[in-house]
Amino acid sequence: xxxxVLAFLNSVRGLRWAVNHEKAxxxxxxxxxxxxxxxxxxxxxxxxFIALVGAVLFLIAVExxxxxxxxxxxxxxxxxxxxxxxxxxxxxxxxFIALVMNLLVWGxxxxxxxxx
Numbered sequence: 001x002x003x004x005v006l007a008f009l010n011s012v013r014g015l016r017w018a019v020n021h022e023k024a025x026x027x028x029x030x031x032x033x034x035x036x037x038x039x040x041x042x043x044x045x046x047x048x049f050i051a052l053v054g055a056v057l058f059l060i061a062v063e064x065x066x067x068x069x070x071x072x073x074x075x076x077x078x079x080x081x082x083x084x085x086x087x088x089x090x091x092x093x094x095x096f097i098a099l100v101m102n103l104l105v106w107g108x109x110x111x112x113x114x115x116x
Contacts, residue, residue: 014064022067024095028060042109055105062098066091 018025035056043049069091073084 018064018067022063024063025060025067028056028063032056032060042113048109051105052109055102059095059098059102062094066095 019029032053036053039049039052043052070088073087077084
């Protein structure tokens with residue numbers, strides 16, 4: 001049980017740091033605050049609600065992983081290095097794919113709602 005509590009505290013510390021230092025994470029948390037009530041209005045069942053909110057949570061998770069990759073890469077070297085640049089680009093690509101997934105999920109639900 002102690003390990004679970006410590007893991008939870010580490011997670012809270014990481015989230016707190018990200019909120020205070022990463023503009024993208026803060027923007028995505030604002031998006032989540034808007035997405036939850038909007039998903040409640042759009043969803044015709046609990047699974048659709050979970051898909052909508054889950055897509056935004058997935059985006060935040062990928063953003064946090066990208067931030068961790070960038071911080072680790074900067075710790076390795078602050079100089080420009082092609083491999084470090086590639087690592088950062090790959091993390092950024094992951095965030096982009098998560099954004100596209102959000103557009104697809106939200107777009108599909110909105111499309112169905114507009115047609116009914």
